[in-house]
Amino acid sequence: MRVSLFVTCLVDQFWPEVGTATVEVLRRAGCEVVFDERQTCCAQPAFNTGYRDEARAVAERFIEIYEETDADAIVMPSGSCGAMAHHLPELFRDDAAWLPRAERVAAKTFELGSFLVRELGVEELGARFDGRVTWHDACHGLRDLGIRDEPRRLINAVEGAELVEMNAADSCCGFGGTFSVKHPDISVAILDHKLAELRDKEVDAVVSGDVSCLMQIGGRLQRQGSGIRTLHLAELLASGVEA
Amino acid sequence: MSIVHSTRPFEEDAKKALADDTLRGALRHATDLFAGRRLASIEGIDDWEDLRERGRAIKEHALFHLDRYLEEFVANGERAGVKFHWARDASEACRIVGSIAARVSARKVVKAKSMTTEEIGLNHALEGEGFEPVETDLGEWIIQLAGELPSHIIAPAIHKTKGQIAELFVDKLGIEPTDDVLQLTAAARKVLRSYFAESDLGVSGVNFGVAETGTIMIIENEGNIRMATSLPKAHVAVMGIEKLVPRFEDLEVFLRLLPRSGAGQHLTSYQSILTGPNTGGEGPDELHVVLLDNGRTGMLRREVTRQSLACIRCGACLNVCPVYQQIGGHAYGSVYPGPIGAVITPQLAPGDRSSKLPFASSLCGACRDVCPVKIDIPALLLDLRAKVSADGPALERRGFRLWAWMMRSTARYRLGAKLARLFPWAWRGRAGAWTDARELRPLARRSFRERWKRGELA
Numbered sequence: 007m008r009v010s011l012f013v014t015c016l017v018d019q020f021w022p023e024v025g026t027a028t029v030e031v032l033r034r035a036g037c038e039v040v041f042d043e044r045q046t047c048c049a050q051p052a053f054n055t056g057y058r059d060e061a062r063a064v065a066e067r068f069i070e071i072y073e074e075t076d077a078d079a080i081v082m083p084s085g086s087c088g089a090m091a092h093h094l095p096e097l098f099r100d101d102a103a104w105l106p107r108a109e110r111v112a113a114k115t116f117e118l119g120s121f122l123v124r125e126l127g128v129e130e131l132g133a134r135f136d137g138r139v140t141w142h143d144a145c146h147g148l149r150d151l152g153i154r155d156e157p158r159r160l161i162n163a164v165e166g167a168e169l170v171e172m173n174a175a176d177s178c179c180g181f182g183g184t185f186s187v188k189h190p191d192i193s194v195a196i197l198d199h200k201l202a203e204l205r206d207k208e209v210d211a212v213v214s215g216d217v218s219c220l221m222q223i224g225g226r227l228q229r230q231g232s233g234i235r236t237l238h239l240a241e242l243l244a245s246g247v248e249a
Numbered sequence: 250m251s252i253v254h255s256t257r258p259f260e261e262d263a264k265k266a267l268a269d270d271t272l273r274g275a276l277r278h279a280t281d282l283f284a285g286r287r288l289a290s291i292e293g294i295d296d297w298e299d300l301r302e303r304g305r306a307i308k309e310h311a312l313f314h315l316d317r318y319l320e321e322f323v324a325n326g327e328r329a330g331v332k333f334h335w336a337r338d339a340s341e342a343c344r345i346v347g348s349i350a351a352r353v354s355a356r357k358v359v360k361a362k363s364m365t366t367e368e369i370g371l372n373h374a375l376e377g378e379g380f381e382p383v384e385t386d387l388g389e390w391i392i393q394l395a396g397e398l399p400s401h402i403i404a405p406a407i408h409k410t411k412g413q414i415a416e417l418f419v420d421k422l423g424i425e426p427t428d429d430v431l432q433l434t435a436a437a438r439k440v441l442r443s444y445f446a447e448s449d450l451g452v453s454g455v456n457f458g459v460a461e462t463g464t465i466m467i468i469e470n471e472g473n474i475r476m477a478t479s480l481p482k483a484h485v486a487v488m489g490i491e492k493l494v495p496r497f498e499d500l501e502v503f504l505r506l507l508p509r510s511g512a513g514q515h516l517t518s519y520q521s522i523l524t525g526p527n528t529g530g531e532g533p534d535e536l537h538v539v540l541l542d543n544g545r546t547g548m549l550r551r552e553v554t555r556q557s558l559a560c561i562r563c564g565a566c567l568n569v570c571p572v573y574q575q576i577g578g579h580a581y582g583s584v585y586p587g588p589i590g591a592v593i594t595p596q597l598a599p600g601d602r603s604s605k606l607p608f609a610s611s612l613c614g615a616c617r618d619v620c621p622v623k624i625d626i627p628a629l630l631l632d633l634r635a636k637v638s639a640d641g642p643a644l645e646r647r648g649f650r651l652w653a654w655m656m657r658s659t660a661r662y663r664l665g666a667k668l669a670r671l672f673p674w675a676w677r678g679r680a681g682a683w684t685d686a687r688e689l690r691p692l693a694r695r696s697f698r699e700r701w702k703r704g705e706l707a
Contacts, residue, residue: 018697019666020690029706037256041701046662052649054612056634056641060653067425067657096628131362149614182611187682189260189609195267195575196611218489225687 007126009037010077012115014084015047021217027244028083028118034247035128044071048082050090053097055184065097066104072111079125080115083240085147085215088117092150117147117217119239121224123156129163134246136166137210139237142200142223143176144216157215157239164242172203181222197226204234211235213242252338252368252598255582259605261579272408276577279407280629283568286513287619294509305508306624308559311460312549318460318493319540326463326538329525334539342541343374346452346485348382349537353483355450355490361467361474363454364402364562365487365541365585368597371452382452383444385473388435394421400578400586402564403511408577441473451477451533455488455691456561458502458538461496464524465538468507468517475519483535484526490540491558503561506621510563510631544597557592559622566616566626572609581606588616592629595637604640607633666696 009032013025027083032039048068051059069093072080082088092115094108122128147153154176161169180186180196187193201223205211212227214220217238224236237245253572255262266272282707291297311318323333336342350358358380360366372382372393384393388406392399395417399405406414414430424436457466465486467474478484500522508514511632526536548554567573567587578586583594591606607630616626638646655661669676670692683689700706 013697015662019669019692022693022695022697022700026700026706041698043698043702044659046656046659049656052653054631054634054635055645055649056607056631056638057646057649057653058635058638060649063653064656119264145611145613145615149618178611178613178615179613182613185611187607187680189263189572190682191260191267191683192263192572192575192609193611196571199571199575221690222687225683225689228688229686 007037007079008077009039010072010075010080011039011041011079012045012082014082014087016217017083019223022063023164024083024217024240027238027240029238030244031131032081035122035126040077042071042075048087048090049099050087051183053090062097069094069107069111069226073107074076079121081118081121083118083163085117085144085151085153085203086218088115089146089150091115117151117153117215119157119160120151120153123159129159130144131163131243132247133243134165135242138168138208139211139213139242140170140172140204140209141175142179142212142214142219144214144219145178148176160239160243161213164229170209171205172207174203179219179222181218186222194226197222201226209234211237213237213239215239252584252594253582253602254584255602259580259582259602259609262582263576266576266580269412272577275408275410276574279404280568280574283513287422287491287510287565290513290515291510300502300505301621301623302620303502305559307494307502308622311493311495312491312555312558315493315549318495319490321460322458322463322493325461329463330536331463331525332535332537334537336539336541338543342369342487342539343371345539346371346487347375347378349483349485350375350450351595353449354379355448357444357448358382358452359444359448359477359481360384361453361477362389362488364584365454365489366452367399369487369541369543382597385441385444385477387434387471389419390437390441398579401567402562408579435673445476445480449482451481451484453478454485454488457500458488458493459497459500460493462524462531464497464522466500467521468519470518472519475521478521478523479532483537484533485537485539487539487541490542490545507561507563510565510619510621514543535707548596553629554596556624557596557629559624560589562621562631563621565619567616569619570612571613588626592626592633594635604637623707
């Protein structure tokens, strides 16, 4: 299967290792990976903050790039950007010209973990990670795309990794895009409530499907001097394999 | 009084709430309890999702044809002896209730818990005309005694601890100090019973109105609503026009949805189903229904905002909202707090303070998952955000325009990324909102696209 990777702007700029790991994992799952270098952003920051004109401008470009692809699927290491791609038809609801184009692209777009399990039927990827990990359900992947079991199945198939469920794994980390800087106090209060659930779990890493949540969680853990790492699902699935 | 009761910015109210450890402890306990009970109460109900879908569909249909169903409701209610009053806004509604109170020469007015009467500020208005409105729901009464406002749709005193309530009762009722809940409740009951006996007017809200029969239904657990609507000579029910369902049998759907979504009960202790006044020697001599618009018809016009009127005021979205769990109801500065409050308030009471509320959400979507009538609250929040972005902070507006211009071109995107690396001080200095409590991950030395281009992934 030919897969076009949308790496997301955050991964591209802040956490390229997640992109590298995503390529590795997709290849191991038998995919041919292509990367369209014209890509930028999925338009979510503007859409979620209420700037619809700006969101449409960026979304149009996203659609233009990906409607041309000859790949079978567009895959991204993010449930949040994946959910945005699925919101595109809503953004162009009243636009007869763009709506069908938005729908076509949305239908081809997948989040990495759910793509592996649902579309490829792959769980075992030969990864090895020695340690206790917990899974944070990123909200948009969970509630917009219905991703709950897939990442857990993938983690359970990682040799050496022990999945420890925290209480309320599906509660928000408080990131919420511009919410995290518009209301930093509330954002951190929500986060601290979430992190309190980790206290006696003795985990080595928090794993999630979105680097945005991981930057929120990791940024706080680091400030608190915690030794708990943050790992993207792709990084976990690519770990312990000799290239 | 308006729906919006705070004059301070939302950020300030939220900060105050976050600094109140007692409040946050009480909130944590109560929201977890309600959310847990809700889950337990729907466990084993195989058709829960169907039920939600039926609830949604009934509400959508009723709202789409609201004009027709209102006429039907009034015609059938009048046949049963109900006297209807139309109120365009809060002050008109308060005037109507005040004139009924004056006509039946009531002094004490016993009140059933009702969000709609909170919305119109009825107590305040009645007091202004010399009446003495008394809340008879225990939680509401506690709030009234304390001179506070409700902080939750179904649990108005959710922010108060047992100890705080005991202190209040010692102070206001002169009881002996105790923290025994039974004794506290008994003290409240004794006082409230005497009010029921003295009052000539009972005021309530309405959970559902049935167009087909002109019936109103009110549900509760304490029995005070049953008393307030049956003991006094007259009963006035204040009802938002959106509360209609077409058929009597529709009540069955909502009687299964609402108690479970609210307090996690299979059924509330009391369901008062009232069709007209005094039938067969029971109930009040007069039954008045005040039909309140107060901004609702404006919400009917668009499909996306029309959804907001489907709300059955169960409060489930509050209990699961990460923001509400941290700051509680008062910080929203509105009679209607939480996710649904952030949606309703700016529509019912447009203004600077209320227009900020849709931004008080991480858009996590937990509210949408629990809503018994499947209101897409995140979509509504986004819609309301879009409405005010044109008046957003100038720096933010310019920022997003620049951002869009950059993101529309790969060359500009790459240039921006390069500049951000060359001049980190230019933006990192502005990142205080993030870095006060969190480390900010540094930009990678080389982006993914550079690595790809160099063939590092081949």
